[in-house]
Amino acid sequence: MRAIACGLLLAAATACARGGERGEAVRLWAFGREGEVVRELVPELERRHPGLRVEVQQIPWTAAHEKLLTAYVGRELPDVAQMGNTWIPEMAALDAIEPLDARVAASAAVRPDDTFPGIWETNVLDGTLYGVPWYVDTRLVFYRSDLLAAAGVPELPRSWSGWRAAMEAVKRRGGDGRYGLLLPTNEWAQPVALAVAAGAELLSDGARHGAFRAPEFRRAAEFFVGLYRDGLAPPLANTQVANLYQQMAAGEFAMYVTGPWNLGEFRRRLPASLQGSWATAPLPAPDGMPWPGVSLAGGSSLVVFRSSTRKDDAWKVVEYLSEPATQKRFWQLCGDLPARRSAWDEPALASDARTASFRLQLEHVRATPKVPEWEQIAAKVWERLEPVARGTRDLDASLAALDADVDAILAKRRWLLERKAAGEKP
Amino acid sequence: MRRLSSWRAREARAGLLLVAPGLLLLALFLALPVVAALLLSLTDFDLYAIGDPSTARFVGLGNYARLLHDPVFWKALGNTFFFVLVGGPLTVSLSLGSALLLNHRLVRFPGLFRTVYFAPVVTTLVAVAAVWRYLYHPRFGLLNAALGSFGIGPVDWLGDPHWAMPAIVLMAAWKNFGANMIIFVAGLKAIPESLYEAARIDGAGPLQRFRSITVPLLAPTFLFVGLTTTIGYFQLFAEPYVLSGGEGGPMNATLSVALFMYKQGFRWWSIGSAASIAFVLFAVILAATLLQRRLQRGGDA
Numbered sequence: 133m134r135a136i137a138c139g140l141l142l143a144a145a146t147a148c149a150r151g152g153e154r155g156e157a158v159r160l161w162a163f164g165r166e167g168e169v170v171r172e173l174v175p176e177l178e179r180r181h182p183g184l185r186v187e188v189q190q191i192p193w194t195a196a197h198e199k200l201l202t203a204y205v206g207r208e209l210p211d212v213a214q215m216g217n218t219w220i221p222e223m224a225a226l227d228a229i230e231p232l233d234a235r236v237a238a239s240a241a242v243r244p245d246d247t248f249p250g251i252w253e254t255n256v257l258d259g260t261l262y263g264v265p266w267y268v269d270t271r272l273v274f275y276r277s278d279l280l281a282a283a284g285v286p287e288l289p290r291s292w293s294g295w296r297a298a299m300e301a302v303k304r305r306g307g308d309g310r311y312g313l314l315l316p317t318n319e320w321a322q323p324v325a326l327a328v329a330a331g332a333e334l335l336s337d338g339a340r341h342g343a344f345r346a347p348e349f350r351r352a353a354e355f356f357v358g359l360y361r362d363g364l365a366p367p368l369a370n371t372q373v374a375n376l377y378q379q380m381a382a383g384e385f386a387m388y389v390t391g392p393w394n395l396g397e398f399r400r401r402l403p404a405s406l407q408g409s410w411a412t413a414p415l416p417a418p419d420g421m422p423w424p425g426v427s428l429a430g431g432s433s434l435v436v437f438r439s440s441t442r443k444d445d446a447w448k449v450v451e452y453l454s455e456p457a458t459q460k461r462f463w464q465l466c467g468d469l470p471a472r473r474s475a476w477d478e479p480a481l482a483s484d485a486r487t488a489s490f491r492l493q494l495e496h497v498r499a500t501p502k503v504p505e506w507e508q509i510a511a512k513v514w515e516r517l518e519p520v521a522r523g524t525r526d527l528d529a530s531l532a533a534l535d536a537d538v539d540a541i542l543a544k545r546r547w548l549l550e551r552k553a554a555g556e557k558p
Numbered sequence: 559m560r561r562l563s564s565w566r567a568r569e570a571r572a573g574l575l576l577v578a579p580g581l582l583l584l585a586l587f588l589a590l591p592v593v594a595a596l597l598l599s600l601t602d603f604d605l606y607a608i609g610d611p612s613t614a615r616f617v618g619l620g621n622y623a624r625l626l627h628d629p630v631f632w633k634a635l636g637n638t639f640f641f642v643l644v645g646g647p648l649t650v651s652l653s654l655g656s657a658l659l660l661n662h663r664l665v666r667f668p669g670l671f672r673t674v675y676f677a678p679v680v681t682t683l684v685a686v687a688a689v690w691r692y693l694y695h696p697r698f699g700l701l702n703a704a705l706g707s708f709g710i711g712p713v714d715w716l717g718d719p720h721w722a723m724p725a726i727v728l729m730a731a732w733k734n735f736g737a738n739m740i741i742f743v744a745g746l747k748a749i750p751e752s753l754y755e756a757a758r759i760d761g762a763g764p765l766q767r768f769r770s771i772t773v774p775l776l777a778p779t780f781l782f783v784g785l786t787t788t789i790g791y792f793q794l795f796a797e798p799y800v801l802s803g804g805e806g807g808p809m810n811a812t813l814s815v816a817l818f819m820y821k822q823g824f825r826w827w828s829i830g831s832a833a834s835i836a837f838v839l840f841a842v843i844l845a846a847t848l849l850q851r852r853l854q855r856g857g858d859a
Binding site: 374 | 602604605606608609610613615624695697714716717718802803804807808809824825826827
């Protein structure tokens, strides 16, 4: 018992010592490359606010999620952090992050009307704002314009049927081992983006149940698995693609649905001779729906933790990082696309046709369901569609199984909502 | 008489006092967590409960029942058994083979070889995995280059669901055989040379000497090595974790029970369900250990 008591005393003593030491600095957690680059933005912020000191801690993406939750349990959360926008519902469910509506309303720097609406929306849960968009991310089509042109397709078609026809033309011309589109079987973002474009709600009844048998999702899934069935996309998991850029360069795949990080990668990794032969385009739309097709709202926001004792200083960090000028600089440093529309007047961003596709696509993005269970549900989406893509299972049976999986995952949420409703009744 | 009993009582008290710190530590760091985990496995403790413990519900054996109906769990169990049943014997025979070689009189520098074979055991797994990932690379890997020179087509070791688990078995066997080898060498050294001499005089050949002297006298070592390897291999986690980037892919082909438990617990934060997996894994290991002991004892008789 004494040992425990001593241990507790010791912990308390060190906690006090540390609290005193860190008194001045605002602790900012940022992940991966962003965590590295954001350090370079800090001096300017500290210059503007004498007395404000920011301590950046970089955390690898692979450890970020776990670290956030263990820090929550251990009461060791920082003051402000980068937050992948699909993690916001989880942090809000834990009541770990601060509502920001009042601060935004009073702020001259943070401007909702200057932010892509679909991206802003990912931060709003039941009418309450929990994060401010930092940089954005969405999926669209990267393609080999030379291969498409050679197959008689001058530019990326705007409808699903035209898109499919383009893949068929590329395949016909290329022959064996050549595919129209690379669509890894173990990624959820592509099928879900197609479903969102087709108008699927994904979850129904206030996110209490799966809605994967709905006609909109079924239509997208049918299109998706049809690409494998007809040999237009190879049934490969992304671990089976040995070297994406070499294979793209060799013409094994003419198109690929992916995100903005590949702008830099394609520039660096495709040979110089092909640099004029690749392009990007917004997603084609399902036939009969307006172009461009809706894609997924991704990226990271900045959040302030409830446990923070320096919320005003933390908010200064958020304001500074969301300013268009800071966002331009951030883009120059690491290539992350700015969340603020006015940052896109940066000449290098505005004049590049490849980033312009992203600019257009970002006006047409939608958030994935904002429930803490979403990532688990998303993993089920590809797990259930993969056997269909590989031709070992029937689509309708898989969608029914997917709905059952998702209903089981959401059971706790349903119970919590019921309990809350019962508690609210007088 | 009374003096003796009071002395005994005093001795017992002193003994208890001496083991108390050890017992306390065991209770604190072993018994308590085990009991807590058992209780957790009977609840649906999850992310919501981390935020507000009052949302945790008692679900009885619900987690266990759900587990038995989860195809992913059965897949993970199948993978783990594959690893134990293929990797275990492979590792043990590699260990025994290398121990026999090292123990042979004709081998020069046995100390050097012992160190070389033991080196992988003490090397960090993450570093080992980084190197093996290069070896397994479908296009530029050494292994495929070697196979290619025999005209065997490129194998996508870590990407193909059929080859990913064998690739992990191979790496684990290479990494682990050295530890058992040292134990086998010690076991072999303990067999008196006079027995072999007597057998030779009686005209026994090398194979007969191995069968009639080495194998029976090495049986206790075998039992020990077999048990520890089996128990260790049932807990397979780090190898697939580092080689598949924490996913257990492709298509769950390298998902072990321990990795499945980790994903449930620390990826999806279904702590209750993860705890139930831990107890199922414990039961499986216990059953396998008892079975193995019975089989090896039976073999002796």
